[in-house]
Amino acid sequence: MERKEIHTGVTSSNPIHFTTVQKEMNYNLKYEQSLALWSVPYKTWYEPTRFGQTHIISCGPDDGEPLILLHAMGFSSTVWFPNIEVLAQRYKVYAIDFIGDLNRSAPSILPANRDECGEWLDEVLDRLEVTDCIIGGISYGGYLAINYAIYATHRIQRLFLLSPAASFVPLHKQFIYRIIVMNAIPMKWSVHHFIKWLSKHKLNKTLIDQFHAAFRYGSLSLRVPPGVYSDDELKRLDMPILLLLGDQEVISDANLAYTRATQLCKNIYAEIIPGAGHLLNLEKPEYVNMKINEFL
Structure with missing residues (x-):
């Protein structure tokens, strides 16, 4: 199938994330190379919010049920x-670059707390004229997906979570330490060392090059670190939830996350996948696709 990319709206400079135009251009080149991996027709554009310009990739049938995707940090x-x-194939997909992270979104101010993260996504969905939707997230995107499901429960029909960062249990201190080191020394070897620790599987080189470019050329701007949600907050999630975790998870304790999630969430299917680390959708794509498809 022929891929078609259509740019509309603005292509604004991104001074909070990138200190020079050249650095921004270098990162954008790696982003476009990764986006070329998409095997379906898509279009990209920006939606304005009070936090700045939010970059969106969209694909799927126009009459499909809206599906929001939130990415890993x-x-x-x-x-x-x-x-x-x-x-x-079935859903109108909107993959949204979180405005508080290194990507193509161009913030004017950064969300400073969980409520502002919810306000930002509320504005984006309003601009897209999406009243209710399915939402899915991986890693930090899973944390954001839970946050929005708590913030705007009435808008979420179903929720799928791949290795959500923290959320159910605290992050290991080693993970935090490794992030700090990688950000301080954003060389190719340090980034690859971090990725090899995060996942024992060989991952796509083009995507890893983009991840490296984010830290090499950009300034880490995340102001809302992932945390653990309270019992009361998790009990409010009454929509169907799919939770997938890897048995080789390194950023937190997958077994404890599984136990707490299944005890507190009313309508959840959770599974720990053998032989998988943190980046489930990259490591076990066929199995993850099957589980998501069954759930949806």
Whole structure:
């Protein structure tokens, strides 16, 4: 199938994330190379919010049920390339670059707390004229997806979570330390060392090059670190939930996350996938696609 990319709206400079035009251009080149991995027709554009310009990749049938995708920290929406063909068959997909992270979105101010993260996504969905939707997230995107499901429960029909960062249990201190080191020394070797620790599987080189470019050329701007949701907050999530975790998860305790999630969430199917680390959709794409498809 022929891929078609259509740019509309603005292509604004991004001074909060990139200090020079050249750095922004270098990153954008790697982003476009990763986006070329998408195997379906798509279009991209920006939606204005009070936090700045939000970059969106959209595909799938116009009359499909809206499906919102939120990405892992540092990876951007291009991280969904192994899943997008399956999801775009039935759903109108909007993969949204979180405005507080390194990607193509161009913030004027950064969301400073969980409520502002909810306000930002509320504005984006309003601009898209999406009243209710399915929402899915991986890693930090899973944390944001839960946050929005708590913030605007009435808008969420179903929720799928791949290795959500923290959320159910605290992050390991080693993960936080490794992020700090990688950000301080954004060389190719340090980024690859971090990725090899995060995942024992060989991942797509083009996507990893984009991840490296984010830290090499950009300034880490995340102001809302992932945390653990309270019992009361998790009990409010009454929509159907799919939670997938890897048995080789390194950023937190997957077994404890599984136990707490299944005890507190009313309508959840959770599974720990053998032989998988943190980046489930990149490591086990066929199995993850099957589980998401069954759930949806």
